[in-house]
Amino acid sequence: MPTDGPDAHRAPAPAPDADRSLAPDADRPLAPDDLDRAFGPDTGSTATRSGHRVRTAVLIGGGTVVVAGVIVLVLGTIVGSVQTGIGGVFPRPGTALDRFVSDARDLPGVTDVQRHRAEKTAFASYEVSATVTADPSLEPAARAELVRALSRATDEASGNGVHVVAIADLGVQQVGVTEHADTAARRLQLADTLDRIGGVTAVRCSWGRGAQSSDDAEDQAVVVETPGRGRAVPPIVARVTEETQRVFPGASVQVLPAG
Known part of the structure; x- marks a missing residue:
């Protein structure tokens, strides 16, 4: 028999057991398959590699x-x-000077060769020098030939950043020698000329003492010694200056008391 009232059309409540079977168990941990279905297969935790x-x-x-x-x-x-210095590429000042000294000692009329300390002129450049002492009794022609031979020796020993020069000590004359034979010959000729001036007892024709060698006329330095005093000195200075400027315009001249 139908029953009228507010609950007549209400659906029957599900049984307690049926409701528990349809809902997931809140206390059960999610399996990996559940995580994959919910968030995708790449959401698993990855171990950090901080040590690596x-x-x-x-x-x-x-x-x-x-x-x-x-x-x-x-x-x-x-x-x-x-x-x-290494091999034949970088400068070897000691080797270059050794070669020059060996060649100079074999030249006729040479009695001694004195080496001087190498001077650094740039980052990879050096100038080395030596004083070559010759027999003071050599004839003028023999002295001229010796200066030419020394010039050739400096040229052959120079290279790879090393410049070789020499001072030819010929007794009362000292002459600077470089690889330029013509300039060395002019120095020797000037020294001969100045040596013949009355009152001059010693002559040095070269570049300035302690300065880097140069064959430029204005860089030449001429030094003469004289025992003269007082009024005898000015005429010597004038004559030495005149002869020097004729050969090397702009060169410096000094007249010193003979020591």
Whole structure:
């Protein structure tokens, strides 16, 4: 028999057991398949590799230090090689001077060769010099030939950043010698001329003492010695200056008391 009232059309409530079977268990942990269905297959946690990263950073840092050390060592070796010389590429001032000294000692009339310390003229350039002492009794022709031979020897020994020069000590005359034989010959001729001036007892025709060698006329330095005093000196100075400027215009002239 139908029943009228407010609950007549209400659906029957589900049984307690049926409701529990349809809802997921809140206390049950989610399985991997559940995570995959909910968020995708790539959401699993990944173990961090901080230890691997630290080792990599240490290796990179150590490698950088090693490379920097190698670069410093190579640069130091290159700079040192330029300073001291390697083979036939970089300057070797000692070797160049050895060759010149050996050649000069074999020349006729030479009695001694004195080496001087090498002078650095640029980053990879040197000038080396020696004083070649000759027998003061050599005849003028023999002295001229000796100066020419010394000029050839300086030319042959120079090279690879090394410039070889010499002072020919001929007794009362000292003459600068470079690879330019014509300039060396003019110095010798001027020394002969000045030596014949009355009152002159010693002559030096070269570049300035302590200065880098030069064959330019204005860089020449002429020094003569005289025992003259007082009024005897000005005429000597005038004559020496005149003869010097005729051969080397602009050269400096000094007249010193004979020592």
